[in-house]
Amino acid sequence: MKRERLDKVLANMGIGTRKEVKQLVKQGLIEVDGVTATDPGMHVIPEQQEILVDGEPLHYKRYVYFMLNKPPGVISATEDPRHETVVDLLPPEWAAKVHPVGRLDIDTEGLLLLTNDGQLSHSLLSPKKKVDKEYYARIAGRVTPEHADAFAKGVTLDDGYVTMPARLEILSSGEESEIKVTIMEGKFHQVKRMFAAFGLQVVYLKRLRMGTLLLDETLEPGEYRELTDEELASLRKLT
Template sequence: MAGKERQRLDKVLAHLGYGSRREIKKMVKAERVIVNGAVVRDPELHVFPWQDRIEVDGEPIHYREYIYLMMNKPQGVLSATEDAAGKVVVDLLRPEHKAFAPFPVGRLDKDTEGLLLLTNDGQLAHRLLAPKKHVPKRYYARVKGVVTDEDKGAFQAGITLDDGYRTLPAELTILHAGPVSEVELVIYEGKFHQVKRMFAARGKTVTYLKRLAMGALVLDEKLAPGEYRELTADELASLGAVQVS
């Protein structure tokens, strides 16, 4: 649904999660929907959702076209909208958010946790994922093996992966070096299993991976794995998203 043109009432209410078209038809028949002070008789009535006062059961609706959600993705859940074999991130959403049909912007591996943006704003997703944009992604990782300054230099120069692809320069920060090292890593691409493959090229194994940031968006550490919230106005602005309401 785009622009500020008239929209069918049943489509508007379905978009906001008030039910299916059939359920909304029953609501209208039961005189539970009011537009600009008048009881609605026709579910196909055309309205201006940004301007008209629409009430359901006496409560005004707040129309919006897009939704932007920050999730702390848990391990064991797929970054997808559907999968025949496993649980996906949209399964973690409440019905009022799932009604917007959001999708994950990019992917995190099934066993990786951390920041995941879900939205139905395709233009924003494209801007964040476009290869030429080189949007930075920051990770925390635990790595089996001693991570050294030599590794740091190799990452800065670009790592040649197992398929021959050479990555863009990456910024490796060593938090702790030991049999199990702790690091932060900033990459500017999103190749399949990229962080794990970069360390594998250096003879090391990633045992835990968490995404902390994507561009200007930083994971809210108050979110437990599996929890999510809507983005704030400041976070939307930092991504260049404009929420019209």
């Protein structure tokens, strides 16, 4: 396992800035394996060594994985000058360290994964992995089996791009239709643009699944939880 500077480990865990950590060391409030630390630059193996901060044990995590039920009106970004972002909904000690895996439009709800594991994030978003995403949507207008056939062949978007084949399941069809759609890409406004190609408008959109990861329906919009070991292991198998 990798050795890291003590002040870096504590800063990454949200204990404080490196400058603040140095003050804690100076005050004798940091212990490593029962010995008071005197050098904030000392190297430690946080997964193996016991680190106490003012008598409280540090539960070290190199990576974190949060499932968020994204509410409407929130931006899928780490910062934005005008809108609340998805990281603003997380604990402050992690908000500055994680990033959303992919994006949901500002008015789109549902499953969003946030992590500081760049390798997993890259793999899940790689077109080569073909990790599928399932959405529930309400559509203004009648969705027909002909639309489902067209989705299965790939839809030409407004910029000429032809999407990969997608699965369209019609739950109800009428003046407002209910559908589920599964895509393997993440083009800008893709689901909305696919329906727009047929003169149909998406009036509500919610992501239900990403690969093997299902939205926990007990999470209210804006709520989050960490992934279970089983959920994380299943995601890693995809990559």
